[in-house]
Amino acid sequence: MGRVLAVIIWIITLLSVGLFISRKWWFPEAISEHAPALDRQFLITILVVGISFTAAQVALGWAVWKFRDTGKPGDRAVYSHGSNRLEVLWTVITAVIFIALAVMGQSVWAALRLHDAPPGSYTVEVVAQQFQWNFHYAGADKKFGRTDPSLIDDGALNFIGLDQEDAAARDDAVTAALVIPAGRPVELRLRSKDVIHNIWVPQLRFKQDLVPGMEIKVNFQIQPDKIGKYELACAELCGQLHFKMKSYMLVVPEDEINALQAMPQDQFQARVKELLDKYPLPTK
Amino acid sequence: MSVETHEGVHRHPAPTGFIRKYIFSIDHKVIGIQYIMLALAAVIVGMLMSLLMRMNLSWPGTSWPILATLFPTGAPGGQMTPEFYLSLVTMHGTIMVFFVLTTAPQGGFGNYFLPIQIGAEDMAFPYLNMLSFWVTLVGFIVILLAIFVEGNQGLGEWFAALGPSFRGGSGTVGPIGGWTGYAPLSALGRVAGPGQGAGMNLWVISIAIFCVGSLLGALNFITTLLNMRTKGMSLMRMPLTCWAWFTTAVLALLSFPVLLGGGILLLLDRIAGTSFFIPGGLYVSGLLSGSNPNFPLHTGGSPILWQHLFWFFGHPEVYIAILPGMGATSHILATFARKPVFGYRAMVFAIFAIGLLGFFVWGHHMFISGMSPYSAIAFSILTLSIGVPSAVKTFNWLGTLWGARIRFTTAMLFALGFVSLFVAGGITGLILGQSSLDLAMHDTYIVTAHFHLVMGVASIFGMFAATYFWFPKMFGRSMNEKIGKLHFWITFVGVYAIFVPMHVMGIQGMPRRYSSFGEYEFLASLHPLVVFVSVAAIITIAVQFLFYFNVFWSIFKGEKAGDNPWEATTLEWNTTSPPPHDNFAGVLPTVYHGPYEFAVPGAPNDYVMQTDLEAEVPGENGHNGHKH
Numbered sequence: 001m002g003r004v005l006a007v008i009i010w011i012i013t014l015l016s017v018g019l020f021i022s023r024k025w026w027f028p029e030a031i032s033e034h035a036p037a038l039d040r041q042f043l044i045t046i047l048v049v050g051i052s053f054t055a056a057q058v059a060l061g062w063a064v065w066k067f068r069d070t071g072k073p074g075d076r077a078v079y080s081h082g083s084n085r086l087e088v089l090w091t092v093i094t095a096v097i098f099i100a101l102a103v104m105g106q107s108v109w110a111a112l113r114l115h116d117a118p119p120g121s122y123t124v125e126v127v128a129q130q131f132q133w134n135f136h137y138a139g140a141d142k143k144f145g146r147t148d149p150s151l152i153d154d155g156a157l158n159f160i161g162l163d164q165e166d167a168a169a170r171d172d173a174v175t176a177a178l179v180i181p182a183g184r185p186v187e188l189r190l191r192s193k194d195v196i197h198n199i200w201v202p203q204l205r206f207k208q209d210l211v212p213g214m215e216i217k218v219n220f221q222i223q224p225d226k227i228g229k230y231e232l233a234c235a236e237l238c239g240q241l242h243f244k245m246k247s248y249m250l251v252v253p254e255d256e257i258n259a260l261q262a263m264p265q266d267q268f269q270a271r272v273k274e275l276l277d278k279y280p281l282p283t284k
Numbered sequence: 285m286s287v288e289t290h291e292g293v294h295r296h297p298a299p300t301g302f303i304r305k306y307i308f309s310i311d312h313k314v315i316g317i318q319y320i321m322l323a324l325a326a327v328i329v330g331m332l333m334s335l336l337m338r339m340n341l342s343w344p345g346t347s348w349p350i351l352a353t354l355f356p357t358g359a360p361g362g363q364m365t366p367e368f369y370l371s372l373v374t375m376h377g378t379i380m381v382f383f384v385l386t387t388a389p390q391g392g393f394g395n396y397f398l399p400i401q402i403g404a405e406d407m408a409f410p411y412l413n414m415l416s417f418w419v420t421l422v423g424f425i426v427i428l429l430a431i432f433v434e435g436n437q438g439l440g441e442w443f444a445a446l447g448p449s450f451r452g453g454s455g456t457v458g459p460i461g462g463w464t465g466y467a468p469l470s471a472l473g474r475v476a477g478p479g480q481g482a483g484m485n486l487w488v489i490s491i492a493i494f495c496v497g498s499l500l501g502a503l504n505f506i507t508t509l510l511n512m513r514t515k516g517m518s519l520m521r522m523p524l525t526c527w528a529w530f531t532t533a534v535l536a537l538l539s540f541p542v543l544l545g546g547g548i549l550l551l552l553d554r555i556a557g558t559s560f561f562i563p564g565g566l567y568v569s570g571l572l573s574g575s576n577p578n579f580p581l582h583t584g585g586s587p588i589l590w591q592h593l594f595w596f597f598g599h600p601e602v603y604i605a606i607l608p609g610m611g612a613t614s615h616i617l618a619t620f621a622r623k624p625v626f627g628y629r630a631m632v633f634a635i636f637a638i639g640l641l642g643f644f645v646w647g648h649h650m651f652i653s654g655m656s657p658y659s660a661i662a663f664s665i666l667t668l669s670i671g672v673p674s675a676v677k678t679f680n681w682l683g684t685l686w687g688a689r690i691r692f693t694t695a696m697l698f699a700l701g702f703v704s705l706f707v708a709g710g711i712t713g714l715i716l717g718q719s720s721l722d723l724a725m726h727d728t729y730i731v732t733a734h735f736h737l738v739m740g741v742a743s744i745f746g747m748f749a750a751t752y753f754w755f756p757k758m759f760g761r762s763m764n765e766k767i768g769k770l771h772f773w774i775t776f777v778g779v780y781a782i783f784v785p786m787h788v789m790g791i792q793g794m795p796r797r798y799s800s801f802g803e804y805e806f807l808a809s810l811h812p813l814v815v816f817v818s819v820a821a822i823i824t825i826a827v828q829f830l831f832y833f834n835v836f837w838s839i840f841k842g843e844k845a846g847d848n849p850w851e852a853t854t855l856e857w858n859t860t861s862p863p864p865h866d867n868f869a870g871v872l873p874t875v876y877h878g879p880y881e882f883a884v885p886g887a888p889n890d891y892v893m894q895t896d897l898e899a900e901v902p903g904e905n906g907h908n909g910h911k912h
Contacts, residue, residue, distance in 0.1 A: 001692040001697075001769075002690060002692055005692070005697065005700065008773075008776070008777065009704055012704075012777070012780045012784075015784075016708075016780065016784045019784060019785065019787075019788055020787070020788065024788075025788040025789065025791070025792050025809065025810060025813065026788065026791055026792060027724075027791055027792065027793070028792070028793065028806055038720055038721065038723065038724060041718070041720055041721060042715070042721055042724070045714055045715050045718065045721060046715065048714060049711050049712060049714050049715060052675075052707075052711055052714075053707060053708060053711050056678060056682070056707040056711075057704060057707065057708075059682050060682065060685070060700065060703055060704055060707075063682060063685035063686060063688070063690075064685070064690060064692075064700060067621070067685060067686065067687060067688040067689065067690050068689070068690050068692070069622065069689040069690055069691045069692075070689065075689060076622065076689060076883040076890050077621060077622045077623035077687055077688045077689045077882060077883040077890070078623065078686075078687030078688075078883065079623075079624070079882075079883045079884060079885055079902075080623070080624065080626065080687065081624050081625075081626070081627075081628060081903070082624075082625075082626045082627035082628065082629075082630065082680070082683060083626075083627070083683075086627075086679075086683070087627050087630045087676070087679075087680075090675070090676065090679045091630075091672060091676055094671065094672050094675040094676070095669070095672045098668045098669065098671045098672055098675075098714065099665065099668060099669065101668060101714060101718065102664055102665045102667075102668035102669075102717070102718060103665070105664060105718030105719065105720045105721060106661050106664060106665070106718075106719070106720070108718075108720035108721075109657070109660065109661065109664070109718075109719045109720040110661075112720060112723065113657040113660070113719075114657055114658070129567070130476070130477065130568070130569070149565035149566070149567050149572060149573075150565075150572060152567045152572065154567075154570050155570070161567070193566065193567045193568070194468070194472075194476065194566055194567060194568040194569075195466075195468050195469040195472070195476060195568075196466055196468070196469065196587055198652065198726075198727065200793070200795065202724075202792070202793035202806055205723060205724040206652075206723040206724065207652045207723055207724070207726050207727065208652055208654075209652055209653050209654050211587050211588060211653070211654045212468060212563050212566055212587060213563025213564065213565070213566075213585070213586070213587065214563075214587075214588075214654055216654045231804055231805060231806050233795060233804060234795075235726070235727045235728075235795045236466070236727065237370070237373075237460075237461070237462050237466065237469070237796075237797045238469060239370075239460065239469060239476060239477040239478075239479075239480075240366050240367045240370065240460070240477045240478050240479070241366060242366075242370070242797065242798065242799075243366060243798040243799050243800050243801075243803060244366075244803055246803050246804065281805050281806075
């Protein structure tokens with residue numbers, strides 16, 4: 001029985017590790033400047049995870065293979081209560097490896113999260129609601145018009161409560177898809193009208209909650225050659241149609257952004273529709 | 285405090301009537317079995333819910349006539365509505381975490397065996413013990429009611445009379461919020477859509493009731509262990525199970541009050557118009573806060589506060605679920621390895637370290653919540669630190685097996701399965717605990733895989749091992765080993781087949797809590813894996829009925845067991861099977877040895893019971909249990 005168990009444990013280990021190594025199902029291509037660093041940290045970590053997992057399972061299998069009760073009278077187990085030296089050894093080794101991983105991970109975290117958007121970033125306000133995304137662009141004056149919850153009127157398509165009396169609001173545009181430039185820092189200012197949502201573009205390798213009552217800023221930069229269309233999902237349970245709270249992120253050349261900024265809202269929206277048709281989804 | 289002064293406090297005569305004996309019993313053994321039965325009932329409900337979810341995910345668009353019959357509003361025409369699916373997610377998680385993983389390991393086996401293993405006649409507060417079970421049972425009934433009160437029909441109609449916040453939305457079958465019930469979705473009431481009406485009120489109330497029951501239980505465990513150990517039962521002679529139950533009780537005592545407080549605040553937000561978790565200026569379902577009687581004015585609340593309160597409880601809860609499994613595994617491994625536990629002291633320190641660190645890592649659930657990115661650094665490093673005592677435990681389990689003479693009983697197979705699964709599930713904590721990697725991994729299926737393997741399946745394997753191991757003691761009859769082993773093989777392979785593929789689903793980015801993946805191109809290639817997981821789940825779930833059959837058949841028809849069928853060493857094997865009402869028939873045992881004296885050189889048998897006055901164990905009286 002011990003041998004059967006050992007073989008089963010080893011086969012499970014082999015198949016599990018194989019599933020990861022095959023990479024048949026894996027990350028989509030990373031498109032932001034910082035995402036490759038996260039992928040590298042992931043690879044280092046999963047290497048440690050894979051080696052530890054395999055070592056532990058192989059050892060467990062070996063123990064049940066080797067140390068069976070033979071049933072012979074007088075054949076007893078080794079009498080031992082342990083070894084302080086071994087305890088210290090494996091405690092120190094695991095502590096060093098685990099803490100080292102944590103510290104390495106923090107340098108990636110710091111690069112991603114501990115700095116403000118550089119000046120000149122392209123800024124978009126993201127306003128989430130059940131079960132829809134609204135993206136607010138400042139227009140040619142590069143100033144966001146005033147918004148107020150009491151002005152929200154979903155029926156009249158004023159989803160974010162934009163104050164049309166405000167001069168800065170007149171050239172603003174609100175669309176259902178996110179359009180950002182490639183090769184230039186982008187800042188998203190995240191808000192929610194109702195419950196918590198979460199913005200998730202797998203190619204960006206980050207998620208961020210949109211919390212009602214808060215404005216949360218995230219910034220990143222898309223690699224210059226990653227122009228295209230990417231799926232954008234909600235990743236925090238927000239109610240009945242959570243699974244349908246979908247939009248797209250369009251990454252376009254800088255001059256397209258400049259052209260959009262000069263357009264009034266209806267043309268802006270029409271152009272975004274064209275762009276959505278123009279770009280295919282990534283194949284990997 | 286001396287043991288003798290407390291002996292009279294808890295002594296109570298054996299009950300005679302059926303009701304005092306089996307229903308409103310103050311005997312910790314009966315209460316323990318009641319907890320186990322509650323868990324066995326709850327786990328069937330939770331398991332069948334997961335079956336329904338898998339059916340919906342793998343075969344979208346298929347009409348299941350049986351669903352149309354069973355759930356006319358949740359699955360009209362036999363196809364599940366998204367709100368039905370999400371209420372299943374919520375109820376599955378809540379029932380499994382609270383009413384299975386917190387009841388059987390602690391309230392069940394802990395209640396039954398902690399007093400016996402320390403040589404006590406009962407818990408310190410027998411009436412409190414009875415109360416904690418019945419309070420927990422009320423909590424379970426309330427959570428079941430939560431399924432049926434939505435939709436203003438049947439029971440829902442009755443609840444709707446209680447007030448506006450008790451009126452349901454449109455025909456779901458339960459609350460929607462996941463087991464974490466994030467505010468403000470869970471706080472707003474029915475304005476936030478289906479699943480936010482009466483069912484959500486009952487969900488909060490049920491959890492609050494559960495907290496009270498667990499608190500009472502925790503007090504009892506701590507007092508009993510500290511005050512009622514028999515003569516010679518020093519702390520370092522206790523079985524590792526007792527250390528695990530004790531630490532679990534301390535965690536419960538410190539964490540459940542926080543959830544209780546949070547739950548009360550959430551309920552007030554829902555029914556009394558307060559704003560603890562609801563900020564101002566919300567616009568929900570076409571209504572501005574304060575503009576309509578259905579959506580009163582809220583202002584000043586913090587959604588993130590709920591997450592802090594919830595996870596301050598929620599993370600220790602993970603250890604509440606698994607520590608007893610660790611204890612049972614250590615206990616059972618040593619018994620069937622016929623070898624002392626390797627590094628007993630290190631095991632005790634590791635349990636403590638896990639319990640202590642468990643209070644400082646809750647923020648790793650909130651890396652992407654909008655909390656300060658600087659606090660994420662502390663939480664991340666502390667989280668990876670908790671891997672160290674967990675690894676120490678694994679090393680010591682392997683050390684226990686090294687040089688052993690293993691007897692492969694069903695209980696031992698499940699204990700070995702626990703070690704394998706604990707490693708498989710725990711090790712991915714190295715990924716998820718890093719705030720940077722969590723940015724990509726958060727709320728995807730790799731999280732689902734991680735916590736199911738480690739806190740769900742590993743804990744349950746610990747409980748399976750405990751059931752097969754202690755069943756002869758509890759019922760005087762053994763479970764069938766052939767059926768038990770079949771149950772083990774299929775379940776062991778099955779759970780790996782279910783949860784390993786979920787890791788790569790998560791890496792590819794598949795979000796949790798989606799009732800359908802059909803909207804997204806980037807998830808399309810995962811469909812074969814989704815189907816594979818469901819097939820594995822169906823097989824694994826089906827096999828669990830072997831276990832149920834084995835339990836209930838063996839209670840009445842199992843082979844008669846002796847007092848010490850496994851040739852084990854601890855005090856529960858020192859009394860009859862099942863033990864008498866006062867556990868030791870009037871004479872409390874005296875303890876002379878550590879808990880795991882197997883293969884002692886020179887001893888006549890390969891095991892020395894804790895009560896064995898004659899046996900000489902090397903190294904005792906000096907540095908107890910530490911020989912090199």
